[in-house]
Amino acid sequence: DASALDDEFARTIADDLRIEPRDWMPDGYRKTLVRQIAQHAHSEIIGMQPEGNWLTRAPSLRRKAILMAKVQDEAGHGLYLYSAAETLGVERAELTEKLIEGKQKYSSIFNYPTLTYADVGTIGWLVDGAAICNQVPLCRSSFGPYARAMIRVCKEESFHQRQGYELLSTMMRGTDAQRAMVQESVDRWWWPALMMFGPPDDQSPNTEQSMEWRIKRHTNDELRQRFVDMSVPQAKALGVTFPDPDLIWNPDRGAHDFGEPDWSEFTEVIKGNGAANAERIANRRAAHENGAWVREAATAFAARGQESTR
Numbered sequence: 001d002a003s004a005l006d007d008e009f010a011r012t013i014a015d016d017l018r019i020e021p022r023d024w025m026p027d028g029y030r031k032t033l034v035r036q037i038a039q040h041a042h043s044e045i046i047g048m049q050p051e052g053n054w055l056t057r058a059p060s061l062r063r064k065a066i067l068m069a070k071v072q073d074e075a076g077h078g079l080y081l082y083s084a085a086e087t088l089g090v091e092r093a094e095l096t097e098k099l100i101e102g103k104q105k106y107s108s109i110f111n112y113p114t115l116t117y118a119d120v121g122t123i124g125w126l127v128d129g130a131a132i133c134n135q136v137p138l139c140r141s142s143f144g145p146y147a148r149a150m151i152r153v154c155k156e157e158s159f160h161q162r163q164g165y166e167l168l169s170t171m172m173r174g175t176d177a178q179r180a181m182v183q184e185s186v187d188r189w190w191w192p193a194l195m196m197f198g199p200p201d202d203q204s205p206n207t208e209q210s211m212e213w214r215i216k217r218h219t220n221d222e223l224r225q226r227f228v229d230m231s232v233p234q235a236k237a238l239g240v241t242f243p244d245p246d247l248i249w250n251p252d253r254g255a256h257d258f259g260e261p262d263w264s265e266f267t268e269v270i271k272g273n274g275a276a277n278a279e280r281i282a283n284r285r286a287a288h289e290n291g292a293w294v295r296e297a298a299t300a301f302a303a304r305g306q307e308s309t310r
């Protein structure tokens with residue numbers, strides 16, 4: 001009966017075991033996962049655009065090959081995640097539809113434009129760095145398919161983070177103009193990167209329940225703090241600064257104090273009013289519509305294969 005199923009679910013969570021697609025789960029758990037995994041998948045797919053913008057203008061063949069590999073990895077991450085969402089009974093087509101109708105969110109970070117080539121490095125270092133910080137604990141998320149997808153995603157994100165850092169450190173060994181370009185880029189991306197972790201804990205409607213269900217393992221503020229502490233020594237090694245006058249080591253807490261991101265900007269960006277929201281969605285919609293013939297052909301081909309094996 002219902003309460004036995006509920007107990008079984010609660011025990012699985014308490015024992016730190018995984019919930020699998022065929023297991024009974026509360027409706028709210030399923031809904032939360034679909035929301036988070038869909039948002040995550042959309043972020044990977046939309047996330048191809050800011051860097052894709054520089055593919056044809058990469059400064060060398062080596063940089064172009066690296067960037068192409070990275071952008072393709074993001075497409076792969078989107079596919080693993082849509083597959084994980086499908087195990088919960090939703091269709092990828094339906095999720096894509098919701099994305100291009102503006103009914104489902106994707107990460108705020110991808111609504112900022114990439115103005116210089118240094119942005120490719122900064123996105124790798126800070127944006128993918130923040131993504132890793134947020135996603136490593138998701139490898140232990142209570143839902144099996146999501147947790148397993150995260151393992152491979154995190155390995156690939158680590159490569160992305162290092163290529164970004166390597167790109168920036170190469171530029172920092174270059175000319176004064178290149179160093180200035182790196183600093184200007186870091187100044188633009190620092191605050192939006194901190195916003196990737198979501199609203200402060202006391203304004204995060206989902207955190208408490210998601211922690212109870214062990215979908216999330218840490219709160220938004222805990223991960224933001226971890227990211228700041230991790231990034232400060234890296235910035236020092238690189239020779240750049242962060243645009244935050246309140247950023248300072250606090251020996252009593254054994255952590256850095258830092259300023260408050262502009263949460264009104266965050267709210268505007270997730271409402272659709274960021275610099276690049278309209279462009280990102282228009283591009284995604286066009287790619288989806290232009291790809292309709294490929295999906296139709298693949299479906300017809302698969303149907304023919306089934307007939308011939310009958």
Ligand code: ACO
Binds near residue numbers: 107196203205206220
């Ligand atoms: N960008 C867009 N929307 C956000 C962001 C953000 N940076 N942070 C929070 N939100 C949304 C939440 O999805 C939620 O939306 P809702 O209206 O559907 O409920 C709302 O703001 C309130 O936030 P929270 O209650 O804190 O939501 P949640 O518990 O889901 O935590 C978080 C947000 C931390 C982003 C979580 O969903 C998560 O860990 N997601 C997986 C990681 C991910 O999506 N990464 C994508 C970017 S990284 C990359 O692709 C390189």
